[in-house]
Amino acid sequence: MSQNLYPSFGVLLVDDEAPFLRSLSIALERRGGISHIFRCEDSREALGMIAREPIGLVLLDLTMPHLSGEALLQRIVEEHPDVGVIIISGLNQLETAVSCIRQGAYDYFIKTTEEDRLIEGIRKAIRMQEMRLENQEMRRRFLSDTLERPEVFEGIITRDKGMRSVFQYLEAVSASSQPVLISGESGTGKEAIAHAVHALSGRSGPLVSVNVAGLDDNIFADTLFGHHRGAFTGADKARAGMIEQAGSGTLFLDEIGDLSLASQVKLLRLLQEGEYYPLGSDRPKRMRARVLVATHHNLEQKQRAGAFRKDLYYRLRTHQVELPPLRQRRDDTGLLLEYFLAQAAEELGRNKPTFPRELPVLLHNYAFPGNVRELRALCYDALSQHRGGVLSMEVFRRAVGQGAAVPEPEHEASTRSLFAPDQPLPSLQEVADLLVAEAMQRAQGNQSLASRLLGISQPALSKRLKKSQPE
CATH class of the missing domain: 1.10.8.60 (Helicase, Ruva Protein; domain 3)
Known part of the structure; x- marks a missing residue:
């Protein structure tokens, strides 16, 4: 792709006032990072554009010649029910707003409303539309049990159904611009999954990886945001941060569970606003990269313990995959x-x-x-x-x-019983016989391996097996 458009679907602006269309387009791109924009000055041409172009959201004026906004809203809802509609009108009338919402509009804004509120409302509508499209895509993929781009996962050797479900989920959310949280034990392949997500997204920029474990707040900010010359002692020249180096690609933050609370605040603001300030600068830059994060920690437990911010946790888990251990x-x-x-x-x-x-x-x-x-x-x-x-x-x-067996989590081990509480306990001999049978099954009949699993010698196992055979 020559460029990455946000969102993946088009946003159509319909208004008969050309100056307003231009100013709104500029505001959406500069303040909201919304670049996939179509403009229409004649309401009679809007339905044709929706049919021809990949439109997912329409920003619609009400007072227009030829075909009014309310009439166009009704036709969009009937003919293109998957397309969301936001009304942006010069009329501050509660009755009109309620009528439009009842007809199927997602939201209603007044043109004179402050720009920040308008843009945030549009970004929220885009996120809702993205989630709806992703849910549709996930249902389609899981029901058909297919992978459309299996070559992306060729480097991940598996035939496990759980891993295949992870691949299908990642394909379904690949077009999204929202963060992806990749969790799993150390060594399960989280970085390989990050590379696969980047390849699936088709983004024009590179994948830039940063291990944030052990970074203090100042180094974290400098690493991600970069700095201007003279921003601090020793800053002899300007340096681009990892966000700028990623450009329109992907920023992968590994070991996110080890990030300090102070740095978590900076990351949360980056994800919420889509903007950042290089150190020593008072002019914000817009982030164009998609953010992926990975951790071997249980972030839900960490946020309950106060070691990880709850608002950041919920922001990161918009899309989440848990990689199964081997x-x-x-x-x-x-x-x-x-x-x-x-x-x-x-x-x-x-x-x-x-x-x-x-x-x-x-x-x-x-x-x-x-x-x-x-x-x-x-x-x-x-x-x-x-x-x-x-x-x-x-x-x-x-x-x-x-290698000892991996211990179960404490809360599971303390509540789980090996035997049904309403049944009598088996005798020691019965338990021993069951253990021997299970070890032989796991070892596929190999007595040498079975004896290792049981922690006894092979002759001792052979003796037990002979005793258990019917005469």
């Missing part, structure tokens, strides 16, 4: 093992080794606290030590032996 994507471990071994072999200039059949089973039963990143590191480590023949399982066995 222990919930167990069917992906075999795919990822193959992929990372091939990738490591190519980088190290070696042939991809064969591996024991029990290796995927071993990994299938490992909790992977480091998720995909940990599996990748294990594959590279194993291949770097490989000297020929079948790949040794020693690196993987050490990880599985040292």
Whole structure:
């Protein structure tokens, strides 16, 4: 795309006063960042423009020759019910305003109303229209279970249904200009998802990434907003901030859960106003980039604890995806093992080794606290030590032996019972038999792996299995 228009749908201004159309267009672009604008001075041509162009919102005057605003409103509601309409009139009449709202207008403004209120009302209508279109698109994609641009996700190796749902959701909201919150444990692929969102959006600018963990308030402001020469001691020359470097692209703020409260205020204002001040400047600049944020923290818990602003949290979660940990994507471990071994072999200039059949089973039963990143590191480590023949399982066995199961959250562990409270408890022998059967099922019949899962020797497991067999 040569340029990024906001919003993704067109905003049609209909008024017979050409000077007002020009001034409103300029105000919308400069003060509201709204650039996808169409103008119509003859109300009789408005319906034709709505049919030809991708119009999603109409700003409509009431008092016009030929076809009045109220008559045009009625026809738009009947013929184009998906198009929103805002009335901007010189008439300050309550009865007329109520009549227009009843006919289907989204809002009613007076031309003499202060400009800030008018522009904010239009931006709010745009956000509502974006959400309605996104909901329609999500329903269509989930019902058809399709991906229109699967090539964007080729670098994310998975066949998990939960991940596929994430991809479908991201496709549905790709045209939006609203922030996207990407959450998930460390190593689940949040940065890869950010790259996919940027590719889906088709934005003309680059993806600029900033890890905000550990940045104090002053460095955060300078990093994002930039500064003018002489703004502070040592500022010998002007420097463009990351927002300006992103241009019409995407700004990705990683580890947003570690942002200080003072910096959270600055980020909130940036998202609300779409404007920022470089350090040492009293003239605002408009942000054209889309903002993506990522965190491994539970922001809802942090805002309840007072460590994260509630208003910023709700602003960020307009669009939100939660990436499942690898222990919930167990069917992906075999795919990822193959992929990372091939990738490591190519980088190290070696042939991809064969591996024991029990290796995927071993990994299938490992909790992977480091998720995909940990599996990748294990594959590279194993291949770097490989000297020929079948790949040794020693690196993987050490990880599985040292890695404890990932603990459940305290509030879940304290309220969940292993046994139904209205049923009698099983005997120790029954529990032991059930555990052995489950371990053998997870190990796919491999006694060596099953004994590791149970923490006993293979002869001890074999003895138990023989005892449990009917005579």
